[in-house]
């Protein structure tokens with residue numbers, strides 16, 4: 001039984017061929033990054049068709065596409081992408097109900113297929129079981145090449161020291177970035193993990209003693225670190241010699257973080273299922289999609305008839321991601337639910353790869369309040385912009401279409417009632433909806449948001465279904 005023979009990693013993958021297909025940094029930037037549109041298009045078409053061939057072998061897609069009346073020959077180019085039905089985590093969960101560990105969106109069958117060196121990681125999983133993903137060497141190596149590219153673009157060079165403050169465990173974030181740093185940057189990953197793994201004061205001590213050059217983590221935690229250094233240890237983080245902060249910025253205020261650390265902040269967008277998709281270049285004018293590895297579409301939110309159409313440049317919608325490189329679980333038109341838009345025009349850096357704007361929120365985290373769409377992320381951006389707060393907040397949705405935003409003050413000298421009134425006015429002005437503001441002491445919200453213990457920080461609690469005692 002060949003399926004029972006343990007595989008050898010180096011025999012399971014042709015790394016030279018893979019690096020031709022998906023060049024790592026620095027050669028990527030001399031080749032694919034600035035390819036004229038037509039040549040880039042040709043490269044993408046070939047990769048897409050190859051991925052479609054693989055996807056037809058995956059039971060999940062065969063089942064769904066056949067039900068939609070599609071045949072393998074129907075999709076002949078990227079222009080036909082729009083004919084393929086999208087899917088979301090809800091469809092993945094349906095598949096997971098049948099098998100929570102080996103869903104049918106994995107195109108490898110342990111009973112019949114040859115053994116492969118596999119990596120298993122999951123989504124954050126705030127409710128129920130997390131969403132599993134399995135990676136073959138090819139899947140993982142392309143994701144690692146992309147990590148190498150993005151860090152190169154954001155100024156990371158050999159022998160730099162990168163402190164990674166992401167959770168190390170089931171979620172992909174921390175472990176994936178370690179593989180990419182190790183294999184494709186020449187820099188050194190320092191895996192301190194989240195605040196639960198290495199307490200914040202210890203993180204700061206190590207950072208200073210070891211001469212860390214870059215920090216990788218979620219923006220709320222990076223801000224928290226800077227404030228602990230400044231307010232509790234009496235140290236100025238701008239003197240720590242940090243060159244760059246690499247983060248998933250979302251709507252967090254870049255300027256505030258840059259000011260706190262005296263360092264450049266770079267935004268990145270990615271997911272457990274396929275790693276980084278799009279990242280800031282040095283221009284910080286929108287995140288370039290790695291278009292040789294992915295197709296990103298922006299699909300508008302449903303109109304009053306429930307119809308969705310592809311959004312034009314500059315128009316908001318949810319990011320739909322298609323991978324070009326995955327073996328175990330290709331992702332074809334995955335509706336991420338993340339709200340973004342295409343940035344207009346060409347970037348000054350000279351790349352031909354399209355850019356998306358920062359992720360403004362989750363379509364499924366959006367709250368409809370008296371007819372207005374409200375994203376907790378947008379509230380966070382307004383909170384972070386006021387220095388009387390420390391950026392920490394929690395939205396509590398109450399019955400009767402009320403939202404109370406609890407906001408931490410930066411210290412005891414803040415006049416809470418004035419701060420609350422000003423912030424409520426700012427919300428009304430920027431979001432066109434009235435929200436109540438409750439100012440609370442520093443540190444009060446951490447047990448509810450999970451700031452110190454998890455990288456999946458909670459910003460919204462829905463209490464509408466809670467019966468008052």
Ligand SMILES: [Zn+2]
Nearest residue numbers: 281283347349
């Ligand atoms: Zn650029």
